[in-house]
Amino acid sequence: MDPVCLVMGAGAGIGGTVGRRFAREGYHAVLCRRANRTGLDTLVENIRQEGGRATGFILNAVEANSIEERVEYVENRIGPIEIVVFNLGAQTGYHTLAQTTLKNFELGWRLATFSLFRTARAICPRMQQRGGGTVLVTSATAAMRGNAGQHAHAPAMAARRVLCQSLNAEFAAHGVHIAHILVDGLVDAPDTTGKILGEQKYEALRQSKGQDGLIKPSAVAETYVQVAQQHRSAWTFELDLRAHSDKPWWND
Amino acid sequence: MDPVCLVMGAGAGIGGTVGRRFAREGYHAVLCRRANRTGLDTLVENIRQEGGRATGFILNAVEANSIEERVEYVENRIGPIEIVVFNLGAQTGYHTLAQTTLKNFELGWRLATFSLFRTARAICPRMQQRGGGTVLVTSATAAMRGNAGQHAHAPAMAARRVLCQSLNAEFAAHGVHIAHILVDGLVDAPDTTGKILGEQKYEALRQSKGQDGLIKPSAVAETYVQVAQQHRSAWTFELDLRAHSDKPWWND
Amino acid sequence: MDPVCLVMGAGAGIGGTVGRRFAREGYHAVLCRRANRTGLDTLVENIRQEGGRATGFILNAVEANSIEERVEYVENRIGPIEIVVFNLGAQTGYHTLAQTTLKNFELGWRLATFSLFRTARAICPRMQQRGGGTVLVTSATAAMRGNAGQHAHAPAMAARRVLCQSLNAEFAAHGVHIAHILVDGLVDAPDTTGKILGEQKYEALRQSKGQDGLIKPSAVAETYVQVAQQHRSAWTFELDLRAHSDKPWWND
């Protein structure tokens, strides 16, 4: 049985890169994403070629019991989940209130908030029993303040952040390290930023932002590993990450 | 047709008291609450005895279309909704993560967040068309930070707050005043604090808090009216309310 | 002896207008400003013509003992200071770090922070002894976050805000109401915005902002009076004020 790093939302951006990075630290990377079997297999293959251990699962987080059953399976067949990287996104672009359907508002909450609650509920008590564990939650600018066109996304991410605070209040003293990591800017990733903007706009953006002007997943992964390795006498609950050339959310 | 003040969550605490106060300002108070027909009728009767206009409806906010149909009805039969007092609570006491069921987590969100989204979606575009309106949202300490035992409540209230910010970003410039009112303490109200604590603990609390140590709904109502009457060149989006003898959330 | 409303920073914008408004409530308005004797006399005259009581003093807040001696004088000769409106500004425009001299950095702190500390130290204990009082502190966007060119102003205003919080923590339970009022936008006032921008730019700004697009001092004054009149069971510590058509600081 290997110590497991479970990644929820293991696309070709932060999720997959962080999973691969933890595999290098000796964790069995269990990579879950909603779709793209080929992309998932490639990621697993790349990790194995580096001598790491990895397993990939297609998982629809909004489906009832999908997370709970997967956690059960991993804990029984692969190993104890020592690290969770919760990386599900819920960004769907900008829409007016009238354009934001009830269905989309609920979906945003199911992805950004409810899935984290279900993941934490399935894993944190196990971590508490084992006396330790780490939950690294990827978050976004929207978690800090609402803005126009983000009626679904911003509330869902703000709820994610405050849920991390309530999880920390219950579990930190039991050795479970919860960290809310605010990714305050666009990530240099075809699976997320690329898809939202479309290839052409994405390339134009990369040019306009200049060198190191978009957040590099490999750089993000270093910080995730460092936070996971912090000594429990000096844990970080929240930190922000942005490109040096970008304005922080409070100045933007 | 009278100008309407619609109150969602019109119990014998802040909701009913604020509705009654707006009735004194000449608004037709449309009072909605989930249960207690008798309490609702009494409230309506009291307002009428003061010479005010009021109508009461039993409304289950989590039921599909319940809010949308009521708004439609009120706008067609009673008058244009010029003021909304969104006062639905979602506090269910303190529970560990294991004690917090998926059902309760979702219910908290449906009451605290989704119902506000549905209410705003049904009314804000109408207000924009009419060139004005006011949405006063009652909020709680939990909206500002998560804490132990509040896994369901805190994220739902934080989402409520940030939704108010995104509504403000879209509608303020069109003359719709959104205000997020942070009630940072226990309210002197049998319907809310009383029910959560039980009668005996409630009385003990009132004694221990001393004179004016619990937030008086009548005092809250004055501030709600004043915010609704602010000139559009100097609108308040957010303010806090607490008893002089209580510690604010950031010192508690 | 009349109940006194002491205004520190009584220019032709918020300070003077709020002082005049409190005079209508029956307070003796004691108006202090650094310069412009003529403007001060006009303000006093206008209040008297309305049947109010007012006295004006030229006061240099950064001078040692200036505030302390004035408070002493007012308490002994005019009446007990029941309300303080602390309205000293410290905005000097945008400067790079290199352009920001040590002298200017210190001056910003003396005006924005140290003067409030000295004012509170001279008055709050008296209010506590009398069992009540109100301190209304005008603040600015800069108090919430630093930005480029505001190396002197932002830290000084942030310190002002947090000083209000520490004053509230000591004095609220003793009946002294401290309120931090965030004026989040440009004020329609020749003495402040007008002077910073210059007459031509100021007029252009007024045009571009459109009707009610700049914060009106008279509208601000209404809110100051309402906060001062709140019942102690539901006091506001912090609220923001901005024009309906302006973006709040967290979206700007």
Added chain:
Amino acid sequence: MDPVCLVMGAGAGIGGTVGRRFAREGYHAVLCRRANRTGLDTLVENIRQEGGRATGFILNAVEANSIEERVEYVENRIGPIEIVVFNLGAQTGYHTLAQTTLKNFELGWRLATFSLFRTARAICPRMQQRGGGTVLVTSATAAMRGNAGQHAHAPAMAARRVLCQSLNAEFAAHGVHIAHILVDGLVDAPDTTGKILGEQKYEALRQSKGQDGLIKPSAVAETYVQVAQQHRSAWTFELDLRAHSDKPWWND
């Protein structure tokens, strides 16, 4: 000429430990503290015995030109300051408003805020010219909210935090990494916590807090180094550090 890590406030707690840690990374540790020549010499000696380079200076930060001249000297005689660890404390215990003298209020500001401004003003433009540098600022809970007895300390630390934000707004895009590190709890350090509490209370505290219940300077130092080594496409501006068993400031 060696790349320099300049530590302002190099006592036997965070400052000295971080300086020693950066010496292991190959920086010449320039350690400045107000007093205790012996402690300073011991620290320098310990670093040299590990094969590192270090120089110690007794420096009174509140003295005019003390910082500016020291920076000039270091840049000319030792090497370019690539990293600044600004670690001056300003905590003097709890005092009522009446107990807080004008002298102490000003001293708190000179130590916590003005010294950082002077340090940044002397170094940041040099870093900008060289195309890079890192300024790591140690901060405290008080920077986030005022509380009773902290009339001098809280405003000064809040100003420090917001000054970091305005420095970041001007210099980050030029390659200067500013980080505000919130040490949210008591540090296991005889020079700070020990001195504030006194030896006996300090020992009692260590017992009561249990294992890893006080923040270890060595653990803090790891995070400082990691932040300094972040890739510029994913810089952290702010992070918090606390013992796993401590409550964060927003729950305390």
